[in-house]
Amino acid sequence: MFKPALIGGAALLALATAQADDYSPAYTQCMDKASSTVAMGACIQAETQLQDDRLNRVYKQLMAKLDGQRQKDLREVQRNWLKYRDGHCAFLGKLDNGSIYRIEGAMCVMDTTKDRAAELERVLSPGQ
Numbered sequence: 668m669f670k671p672a673l674i675g676g677a678a679l680l681a682l683a684t685a686q687a688d689d690y691s692p693a694y695t696q697c698m699d700k701a702s703s704t705v706a707m708g709a710c711i712q713a714e715t716q717l718q719d720d721r722l723n724r725v726y727k728q729l730m731a732k733l734d735g736q737r738q739k740d741l742r743e744v745q746r747n748w749l750k751y752r753d754g755h756c757a758f759l760g761k762l763d764n765g766s767i768y769r770i771e772g773a774m775c776v777m778d779t780t781k782d783r784a785a786e787l788e789r790v791l792s793p794g795q
Contacts, residue, residue: 689781690714704766708773715777722784729791752779 694717697710707709726745730738756779 687743690777691717691718704770707770711770711773711777715773715780716778718780718784722787725784725786725787726790729787732791748783752776755779 691714694710694714695770698707701707726741730741733741744787753776756772756775758772759775760769762768762771
């Protein structure tokens with residue numbers, strides 16, 4: 668029982684570190700130092716907050732550029748996206764009782780939020 672969890676933890680740490688280039692330097696440094704799933708969770712939580720702040724900032728900027736109907740459309744799409752992200756990531760985080768699955772769910776929120784922020788940035792500033 669312990670051995671598969673250890674192997675899974677090592678694989679997850681490798682995955683998180685491999686993807687770290689898309690994230691803040693603080694996240695990369697934090698994950699490099701993380702020696703437990705609790706420490707990894709703290710790193711993921713901090714990066715998720717940064718990515719969420721980024722998403723909120725670009726969402727507000729985009730809303731300011733749109734007219735009334737397009738604002739309503741974006742608001743509806745964003746609400747649907749939030750429901751999807753939260754449901755999908757909660758599902759991944761609860762596939763089993765192990766801490767690795769909780770980390771997987773937290774990474775899902777972090778990754779999905781980062782990706783959504785990047786999508787809205789591309790809409791806000793096409794071609795960049």
